[in-house]
Structure formats: C-alpha cells, structure tokens
Amino acid sequence: MSKKFRTKIIKLDKRQPQENIIRNASKLIRSGEIVAFPTETVYGLGANALNPTSVSKIFEIKGRPADNPLIIHVADMAMLESLVIKIPPKAQRIIKKFWPGPITLVLKKSKIVPEITTGGLNTVAVRMPKNKIARELIKKSGTPIAAPSANISGRPSPTTAIHVRDDLAGKIRLILDGGSTRIGIESTVIDMTRNIPVILRPGGISKEKIENEIGKVCIHDSLLGNNGRKLIIHRSPGMKYQHYSPKAKVMLIEGPENLVKTKIIQLSEKLEAEGKNVRIMTASKSLNVNPKKIQYMGSTFETIARNLFANLRQADKDNIDVIIVQGIQYRNTGFAIMNRLKKAASTKIDTRPKKNQALTHS
Ligand code: TXA
Ligand code: MG
Numbered sequence: 271m272s273k274k275f276r277t278k279i280i281k282l283d284k285r286q287p288q289e290n291i292i293r294n295a296s297k298l299i300r301s302g303e304i305v306a307f308p309t310e311t312v313y314g315l316g317a318n319a320l321n322p323t324s325v326s327k328i329f330e331i332k333g334r335p336a337d338n339p340l341i342i343h344v345a346d347m348a349m350l351e352s353l354v355i356k357i358p359p360k361a362q363r364i365i366k367k368f369w370p371g372p373i374t375l376v377l378k379k380s381k382i383v384p385e386i387t388t389g390g391l392n393t394v395a396v397r398m399p400k401n402k403i404a405r406e407l408i409k410k411s412g413t414p415i416a417a418p419s420a421n422i423s424g425r426p427s428p429t430t431a432i433h434v435r436d437d438l439a440g441k442i443r444l445i446l447d448g449g450s451t452r453i454g455i456e457s458t459v460i461d462m463t464r465n466i467p468v469i470l471r472p473g474g475i476s477k478e479k480i481e482n483e484i485g486k487v488c489i490h491d492s493l494l495g496n497n498g499r500k501l502i503i504h505r506s507p508g509m510k511y512q513h514y515s516p517k518a519k520v521m522l523i524e525g526p527e528n529l530v531k532t533k534i535i536q537l538s539e540k541l542e543a544e545g546k547n548v549r550i551m552t553a554s555k556s557l558n559v560n561p562k563k564i565q566y567m568g569s570t571f572e573t574i575a576r577n578l579f580a581n582l583r584q585a586d587k588d589n590i591d592v593i594i595v596q597g598i599q600y601r602n603t604g605f606a607i608m609n610r611l612k613k614a615a616s617t618k619i620d621t622r623p624k625k626n627q628a629l630t631h632s
Contacts, residue, residue, distance in 0.1 A: 273440025279431050284448040287403045295446055296410035304328060306420040306434045307407050308448030309399040311372045311456050311474055312427040313434050314343065314417030316407070322384040325416050331441045333423045339389035340416040341374050342396050345408035353394055353414060355380050360484045361462040367483045370400040372457040372474025387416050397457050403448045419456060426514045426579040426614070429454050433583055454576035455606055460487065469493070472606035493609060514614040516582040518590045522611050524597030525621030531557055533621050534594055538563065541592050549585050552596040571603035578607060582614060
C-alpha cells in the first residue's frame with residue numbers, strides 16, 4: 271500500500287482524555303476512517319466495526335489475511351448485546367469479573383456484524399477495554415470499533431505510539447498517544463460458545479484466574495504443541511500465522527536452568543565468532559556473560575509482559591542479528607508470554623533429555 275497521509279500523533283491525558291481530541295478522532299471513525307488508539311493491552315487500529323468499507327481498510331493497511339477475524343471493542347453492555355445473539359451464563363460471569371479488561375469473548379454473532387469483520391465466521395470476538403481513551407473513543411463514535419493490534423501483520427504488537435508510527439506512518443491519519451500500555455501483551459481470547467470454554471489465545475487474564483471464576487476451561491490443542499491444526503483453522507484463524515517477529519532472528523531456549531544457561535553461552539559464543547551481533551533476553555540475574563549483551567526482561571510476569579514487545583523491537587533498532595531468549599515458566603501469565611515467544615522464534619531448543627520432552631506443559 272502506498273503512503274498517502276501525513277500521520278499525526280496527538281498526546282492525551284490517559285486519566286482524563288481531552289474531549290476535543292476524542293471528538294475529532296470519533297469524527298474520523300464515523301466518517302469511515304481509521305484511527306490508532308491505546309488500550310491497556312497493546313495499541314489497536316480502529317475502524318467502525320459495522321461498516322464493511324472501513325473494516326476493509328484495516329486489512330489493507332496491516333496486510334492482514336482476510337480470513338483472520340477482528341476483535342470488536344465495545345463501551346457498554348448495550349453494544350455487546352447488539353453484536354451477539356446470546357450471552358451464556360459463564361460469559362456473563364466473566365464479564366462481571368473481568369470487564370472492562372484484557373479478555374475477549376467469542377460468541378455467536380448477530381446479523382448486524384458484517385462478514386468481513388469476522389472473516390466469514392458465524393461467531394464474533396468482543397471485548398470491553400479498560401483504557402479510558404479507548405472507552406471514550408468508542409462512546410463518542412457511537413459505534414463498536416473493530417481493532418486488531420496496530421502493527422504490520424507478523425511484527426510485534428505495538429505498546430507505544432512510536433511503535434505504531436514505525437509500522438504505519440503514512441498509512442493512517444491519526445495516532446492517539448496514551449503512553450506505554452500497561453499490560454503489554456494482547457487480551458486472552460476465549461471461545462464461550464461451548465459448554466466448557468476454550469482458550470484460543472492466552473493473554474492478559476490467565477487460565478488460573480478464569481477457572482477461579484467459572485470452573486474448568488480448556489486450552490486449545492494447538493497451544494499445547496499437539497497437532498490440532500485442522501481445528502485451529504476453523505476456530506481461530508489467526509493462530510496459524512507467524513507472529514511477533516522482529517527483523518532479528520529469535521532463538522528460544524528452554525529446559526532446566528543449568529542446561530539452558532550453558533546452551534545460551536555456547537550459542538552466543540558461536541554466533542559471535544561468525545560475526546553476528548547477539549543479544550540475550552533473560553529473566554535470570556546470574557547468567558555469566560558480558561552484561562552489555564543482556565536485555566533483562568524483568569522479575570515478575572507482569573513486567574516481563576509489559577516490556578516484551580518493546581524489547582523485541584528495540585533489538586531491531588540496535589541492529590541485533592540474533593536474539594537468544596531464555597524461556598520462562600508456563601504458569602499464570604508466563605503461559606501467554608511463552609506463547610508469544612514461541613511464535614516469534616524461528617528456532618526453539620529444548621535442552622531437556624529427549625524422554626522428558628513429550629511431557630511439555632502437561
Ligand atoms: O488485546 C487485544 O486483544 C488487542 C487490542 C487492540 O484490543 N487486539 C488484538 O487483535 O490483539 P488481533 O486482531 O491482533 O488479534 C485478534 C485475535 C486473532 O488471533 C483472531 O484470530 C482472534 O482474535 N479472533 C477474532 N475473532 C475471532 C472469532 N470469531 N473466533 C475465533 N478467534 C477470533
Ligand atoms: Mg495482532
């Protein structure tokens with residue numbers, strides 16, 4: 271797509287977004303244009319969800335495959351009710367506990383939702399964001415807003431307005447700048463059309479937290495490394511595409527800490543001997559390499575998630591050739607972080623002895 275706009279970035283107060291700025295942005299949405307805006311997870315690329323022509327612009331700008339459906343963002347329950355034909359009791363409990371917030375519900379869609387928005391599926395993914403700028407924009411626009419992450423397809427999701435500009439300058443008119451996003455990875459996507467709900471994408475709300483609220487939920491086979499390929503294509507088309515990739519090659523190393531550390535040191539020495547610019551992303555403070563080579567990821571799942579995509583993007587700015595990442599634990603938000611890292615990685619090395627590898631994340 272050619273560049274046709276001068277992209278404006280406008281800063282807002284995220285606690286009290288300036289009304290005139292929101293009003294102007296909502297005018298763009300109502301007139302069928304595209305606006306990038308912050309949510310508490312990542313920045314979104316928004317369009318009127320009910321206007322097929324507007325929604326088609328999102329696919330064009332991102333270079334997104336047409337069968338990868340969008341999440342629709344709502345500001346209140348009336349908007350949700352207009353988009354779906356029913357809200358099962360477990361969905362109501364999730365909404366009561368976690369909305370507004372980083373969890374997206376897949377429900378049976380109503381007739382008003384255009385096919386292009388759902389990639390031809392008879393379900394629709396809906397979420398009510400917590401970020402005030404996002405909520406006010408939806409409210410003032412008077413329409414639900416379809417918004418994928420505001421990156422070029424395949425790149426790490428944007429967590430600042432600058433990340434959005436780096437990917438989309440010239441392709442959109444307006445970026446609302448609400449600072450760095452708080453959570454840093456995308457919402458959890460959960461299919462509520464089944465008796466036992468299925469997590470299709472781990473994210474801001476962990477399986478453990480959801481189960482505390484509604485009892486048993488499943489994790490989609492494809493997320494466990496089993497071969498659920500056919501089902502994925504049917505249930506969550508986005509899962510089949512390569513994702514979150516910086517330009518640098520990402521190598522993910524997992525297994526027992528001592529074996530992982532040895533492997534990381536060996537690998538980085540070998541790559542450097544080949545003349546490669548190497549960075550090591552780790553949550554460990556005791557890796558025995560030159561600290562200049564290390565990008566420390568953080569000490570809690572929350573900080574690791576918040577900085578994850580920014581760290582991947584920073585490596586590109588620093589002309590890194592290879593990012594070696596030390597895997598983290600799969601529990602709670604660690605599961606969603608590892609999901610993003612696995613998708614970003616073109617090489618995954620499991621240092622555990624072979625006979626234990628089949629037990630991964632069981
Ligand atoms: O946190 C988020 O969810 C961010 C912010 C902007 O809200 N949005 C986001 O959108 O991550 P996107 O388009 O990058 O990811 C949407 C995911 C994709 O994996 C897509 O396949 C899935 O949701 N999805 C959307 N509609 C679906 C549906 N009807 N059934 C199953 N999966 C669906
Ligand atoms: Mg995305």
